[in-house]
Amino acid sequence: xxxxxxxxxxxxxxxxxxxxxxxxxxxxxxxxxxxxxxxxxxxxxxxxxxxxxxxxxxxxxxxxxxxxxxxxxxxxxxxxxxxxxxxxxxxxxxxxxxxxxxxxxxxxxxxxxxxxxxxxxxxxxxxxxxxxxxxxxxxxxxxxxxxxxxxxxxxxxxxxxxxxxxxxxxxxxxxxxxxxxxxxxxxxxxxxxxxxxxxxxxxxxxxxxxxxxxxxxxxxxxxxxxxxxxxxxxxxxxxxxxxxxxxxxxxxxxxxxxxxxxxxxxxxxxxxxxxxxxxxxxxxxxxxxxxxxxxxxxxxxxxxxxxxxxxxxxxxxxxxxxxxxxxxxxxxxxxxxxxxxxxxxxxxxxxxxxxxxxxxxxxxxxxxxxxxxxxxxxxxxxxxxxxxxxxxxxxxxxxxxxxxxxxxxxxxxxxxxxxxxxxxxxxxxxxxxxxxxxxxxxxxxxxxxxxxxxxxxxxxxxxxxxxxxxxx
Numbered sequence: 001x002x003x004x005x006x007x008x009x010x011x012x013x014x015x016x017x018x019x020x021x022x023x024x025x026x027x028x029x030x031x032x033x034x035x036x037x038x039x040x041x042x043x044x045x046x047x048x049x050x051x052x053x054x055x056x057x058x059x060x061x062x063x064x065x066x067x068x069x070x071x072x073x074x075x076x077x078x079x080x081x082x083x084x085x086x087x088x089x090x091x092x093x094x095x096x097x098x099x100x101x102x103x104x105x106x107x108x109x110x111x112x113x114x115x116x117x118x119x120x121x122x123x124x125x126x127x128x129x130x131x132x133x134x135x136x137x138x139x140x141x142x143x144x145x146x147x148x149x150x151x152x153x154x155x156x157x158x159x160x161x162x163x164x165x166x167x168x169x170x171x172x173x174x175x176x177x178x179x180x181x182x183x184x185x186x187x188x189x190x191x192x193x194x195x196x197x198x199x200x201x202x203x204x205x206x207x208x209x210x211x212x213x214x215x216x217x218x219x220x221x222x223x224x225x226x227x228x229x230x231x232x233x234x235x236x237x238x239x240x241x242x243x244x245x246x247x248x249x250x251x252x253x254x255x256x257x258x259x260x261x262x263x264x265x266x267x268x269x270x271x272x273x274x275x276x277x278x279x280x281x282x283x284x285x286x287x288x289x290x291x292x293x294x295x296x297x298x299x300x301x302x303x304x305x306x307x308x309x310x311x312x313x314x315x316x317x318x319x320x321x322x323x324x325x326x327x328x329x330x331x332x333x334x335x336x337x338x339x340x341x342x343x344x345x346x347x348x349x350x351x352x353x354x355x356x357x358x359x360x361x362x363x364x365x366x367x368x369x370x371x372x373x374x375x376x377x378x379x380x381x382x383x384x385x386x387x388x389x390x391x392x393x394x395x396x397x398x399x400x401x402x403x404x405x406x407x408x409x410x411x412x413x414x415x416x417x418x419x420x421x422x423x424x425x426x427x428x429x430x431x432x433x434x435x436x437x438x439x440x441x442x443x444x445x446x447x448x449x450x451x452x453x454x455x456x457x458x459x460x461x462x463x464x465x466x467x468x469x470x471x472x
Contacts, residue, residue, distance in 0.1 A: 028142035046118040048418035059100030066092035079130035091229040097123035099222030105326040106274030113155030115168030121147030137446030151175025152264040157252035169220030173202040176228025197231035197241030214323040269404030280401035281382035307382035308372040334360035
């Protein structure tokens with residue numbers, strides 16, 4: 001049984017001791033090469049979505065709010081916001097970019113948590129690195145991995161011990177706190193308090209409310225980043241909050257026993273589409289049939305989609321907001337059939353009133369199927385039956401969503417996706433320079449500052465809000 005008494009500086013929890021060794025004392029040089037290489041691509045993919053989301057309304061509001069409410073000029077506690085340049089507190093800068101990224105649902109995720117990690121830990125890494133000009137590339141990647149590994153286990157532990165389904169911010173806050181403890185060189189007691197604070201204040205927001213009525217709240221990861229970094233600074237200054245029950249409660253110990261042995265960061269999925277992952281299996285099932293049989297919208301009389309419960313609850317009609325479009329299934333499938341891809345332009349602006357997509361949507365039916373529901377959350381499965389106008393009935397069979405360990409995207413696919421999202425905002429030259437700098441972080445003599453020099457200036461056609469002047 002773990003002891004929660006505060007009389008001594010050392011905690012008697014075996015789980016916490018294992019975690020502290022991993023977070024605070026494991027050097028980057030002993031992290032497996034494959035794990036650090038994966039971290040390159042998770043970082044690159046998340047940055048691409050953050051860049052593409054920058055001009056979106058939710059991102060603008062979040063960045064302006066960070067400057068108005070979460071400002072700081074202390075060089076140890078402030079940072080510039082990515083692709084904006086204005087200064088806020090480290091918590092505010094991470095909050096803004098996490099919220100921005102969360103509002104373009106194309107970032108990575110981890111199936112067992114039913115949520116997302118990179119969306120919070122990547123902005124936190126960027127904010128913390130401002131005060132660490134000495135930060136090496138390998139240590140930056142190792143710290144990012146620490147965030148993924150702690151957040152993933154916290155999410156699994158939370159959902160194993162509570163009755164409702166919380167957004168990612170409820171638990172990715174702990175990954176952010178752990179990453180901050182490593183980079184700010186906190187002690188073991190401070191780490192323990194930071195995790196307890198992050199868990200206590202993490203937003204226990206209800207995911208299914210957001211699914212039912214999609215808004216800019218998305219997956220709560222902006223608040224997860226804000227809480228995680230705030231928790232680290234509070235603990236650094238002596239605030240108490242331990243224990244984190246998702247770490248130290250006896251009933252969750254099994255979720256932490258393989259820390260540093262089984263690498264959850266190798267099992268993240270990378271999204272081919274900026275759409276809720278729950279819709280991806282249906283999209284991929286339709287994609288497979290359409291590509292194999294060379295089907296277009298004019299060939300299709302009806303599509304029957306069979307998938308798991310949560311997929312069947314996604315937004316059902318023609319969306320009138322980007323938030324609804326990203327939490328859609330029928331609209332997403334219809335969009336893919338018409339355009340053979342799903343890009344930002346299809347889930348925003350004129351894409352929300354595309355008459356061809358609206359017509360295709362009326363020919364799609366979605367039904368929950370028990371065998372697919374039984375395999376969730378470990379898998380995201382669907383099958384589709386397409387009836388053609390000439391009377392053929394085409395069946396996909398069971399299809400798992402692409403992008404995860406079951407059907408991974410290649411590294412070339414990830415790089416191409418990054419450029420597709422980043423280049424229209426930054427220009428091909430700067431986007432490619434960021435890509436190359438990210439992929440060079442594993443070099444022994446690399447510095448994170450080589451990358452960060454490219455990350456803060458706004459795009460040339462980017463306009464800052466007039467009431468929030470630029471900071472240095």
